[in-house]
Amino acid sequence: MDYEKLAELAKRCGFTAWVPLDVSTLEVKQAVRDMCADNTCGAYEKRWSCPPGCGTLEECAERLKRYSYGILVQTCGDVEDGFDFEAMMEIEADHKSHLQEMYAALRRTGEDVLALGAGCCTQCRECTYPDAPCRFPDRAVASMEAYGLLVLEVCKANGLQYYYGSDKMAYNSCFLL
Numbered sequence: 735m736d737y738e739k740l741a742e743l744a745k746r747c748g749f750t751a752w753v754p755l756d757v758s759t760l761e762v763k764q765a766v767r768d769m770c771a772d773n774t775c776g777a778y779e780k781r782w783s784c785p786p787g788c789g790t791l792e793e794c795a796e797r798l799k800r801y802s803y804g805i806l807v808q809t810c811g812d813v814e815d816g817f818d819f820e821a822m823m824e825i826e827a828d829h830k831s832h833l834q835e836m837y838a839a840l841r842r843t844g845e846d847v848l849a850l851g852a853g854c855c856t857q858c859r860e861c862t863y864p865d866a867p868c869r870f871p872d873r874a875v876a877s878m879e880a881y882g883l884l885v886l887e888v889c890k891a892n893g894l895q896y897y898y899g900s901d902k903m904a905y906n907s908c909f910l911l
Contacts, residue, residue, distance in 0.1 A: 735843060735911065740805040747836040748809070748828065751894060755804035755908050759891035762795045762882030770880060775854060782868040783855035783876040794881040801848060801910035806892050807836070810904040822903050829905035830856060833875065836909065841872065845911050850883070851875040852905040878908065 737754050744752040770778055770785045777784045788794065809829035813821040833851050840847040854877060855861070857870045868874050878885050885906050889896040898904060 735840075735845060737803075737805065740909070740911075743836055743839055744805060744807050747839070748832040749807040749836075750810045751808040751904075753806050753892050753894045755806040755888075755892055755910070757798065757801055757804055757910060759888060760798050760883060761887070762791055762798070763884055764791060764882065766879055766882045766884050767791050777854040780863060781854050781861040782863045782871075783861075783874050784880050787863045788876040788880045791882050794876075797848065798881065798910065800846070804908055804910040806888065806894050806906065806908045807832070808889075808894060808904050808906050810898060810902055812901060813903045814901070816900060825903050826853060826905055829907065833907050834873065837873070837875065840909060840911070848910040849875045849907065850878045850881055850910070851907045852885075853877055854880075875907075878906070 741752055767785060773779075779786065781787055789797070809825060809832055811821065811825035811828070813825075829852055833849060837847070837849045840849075855874045857873050862869060878888065886896050888908070889906060894906070896904065896906070
């Protein structure tokens, strides 16, 4: 699938911005994975899509090497200020909905696709990790950070604006093909 088709799909799925993703700019960093281990989100060691369930940093890096191109997508919305958590959660939910719609469409093409999202996977109310296999491995999405990617750097390296001011919130994800 060429970039023009990916861009059209991103638009149809509701993303507010998208750019071609140069996979050579994806650099896994131990420091990012260490931030996951700090467990500020509460998902570390609790989900298949989060470390260590998503694999070691080395395994994630090897998975990334299988892909030759991609698209970086973004959902941006308005917030009153940095404490407008209700608006932030709404924008995040919209972003995850757009992500799942595009992921399903890409899987239907038969292409090998890896989706990396924003935040932890929310397919299940309670994850089966580590006691049973993932219920929805075809819909589960690890975050870019779980793979050791510093989202700001990925956006910057690929020409996608990351910060829009204190009255905007942006969530970023990518699809690798």
